[in-house]
Amino acid sequence: MTYSIAEAASSSGLSIDTLRYYERIGLVEPPARDPGGRRAYSDDDMAWLGFLTKLRTTGMPIRRMREYAHLRHAGLATAGRRKEILIEHRSDVLERIAELQNCLEVLNYKVANYERCERDLAGQEPYLVHEESA
Amino acid sequence: MTYSIAEAASSSGLSIDTLRYYERIGLVEPPARDPGGRRAYSDDDMAWLGFLTKLRTTGMPIRRMREYAHLRHAGLATAGRRKEILIEHRSDVLERIAELQNCLEVLNYKVANYERCERDLAGQEPYLVHEESA
DNA sequence: AGTTGACCTGGAGTGCACTCCAGCTTCTAA
DNA sequence: TTAGAAGCTGGAGTGCACTCCAGGTCAACT
Structure with missing residues (x-):
């Protein structure tokens, strides 16, 4: 299942502009694109957006969310650090x-x-x- | 009893710059001055600063705090509206x-x-x- | 008399998190 | 086949709440 940017926006509560902004600053991985070049968010993307909004809602600064995102991208080896971040948060x-x-x-x-x-x-x-x- | 701006700052948790900023934007009434022209905050001023920081801590935008401040300044007749603001907040x-x-x-x-x-x-x-x- | 430290003013600068825009392409429906 | 809606990019602009700065004053100590 994939979702347009509008769907991703309304389901996450972020604006379309914010989604593109998050992508620009490396907070979310660039999603896949459909044949026409439009963003096609996967279920995993959606789940990550959902979690990001929780962090955001609780006031985690973008800087820190980005750190978390990069650790996540780096794989299992960083799980300990990620857990620490979450516990501290x-x-x-x-x-x-x-x-x-x-x-x-x-x-x-x-x-x-x-x-x-x-x-x-x-x-x-x-x-x-x-x-x-x- | 009066207090210097440094005392007002450390007791309210606001910075000295923020105190002057709040005064500039009309969020606090200009306090009295000592003979040397320095700000001398009264106990009432201090109490108001204390309350303001509660509003701030709870995320009331400055715009709204200012509305409240102005109503307060306008006297008893505005008590109803002030109460409403507080209840809504x-x-x-x-x-x-x-x-x-x-x-x-x-x-x-x-x-x-x-x-x-x-x-x-x-x-x-x-x-x-x-x-x-x- | 001189130095230090707290305070003064008006104004400029900062950081954050978006938000908007112009000008373009691409899909959908009449 | 063409109008309109939705999406695209790079870049500029916004709003909020401070925060900092230069250049000056004032009081207290040495």
Whole structure:
């Protein structure tokens, strides 16, 4: 089974331009071409694109994705290093999640504060309402 | 209590340049100045910087932070809109966390896969080791 | 009086990750 | 057979969020 660039784009969530860009910078191997010279992505290509988008979504910089891509291309001998990269990235992601959750608490606090203000305001109309500072 | 720009920077986690940049683009109100013309951040300024960094950490674009900042400056009447922004942002953050967690599963799967490969390799030496495709 | 270090300003430069464009070819359907 | 859609290439442009720089001021120590 092969896929046009449009199909590859819509299935991976990347834009057509981005796919060509990734190819230019060596993040994806140039896919096969059909008789008319158009890109024909294989199932393997699609799977790799799918994985790339996971790395991208989790904020891995292109530089690092490229390193991973090149290792992958180099074959089995690099599996150890690839695993390391993934493990390190995973811990980055965990940290990021923790960071977001921490910020979420502040957000919740703030929203609750606005709600409290509204209740106060509804309770005994105007008069003396402090803007919180933070 | 007032704080120098260096103190404001190290306490907020922003760089000195970023603090001046935020001021230039109207994201923070120009702080007071000491007799020598240097910035003297107040406790309120510091609290606002702290909150800003939460918004930033959670990926709120500067454009939106600025909107929030301006509303805040406009006083109580804008509290409703500010609350809306925060609520919307909170749901963005929740989505983002979910997205990261989803990607995390893929990462875990991949790492487990590498580990399986290693065990196989250790088990009966060379012979027949498939590179997984995705 | 001189040196050092923190700070000041306006403006230019950077890195990242795309995104768009002009001008061309190739396939598909009426 | 011809119009329109989809794809191609190389290269330029964009948006975001900083980051750096030159050249100057100010306060504190020696």
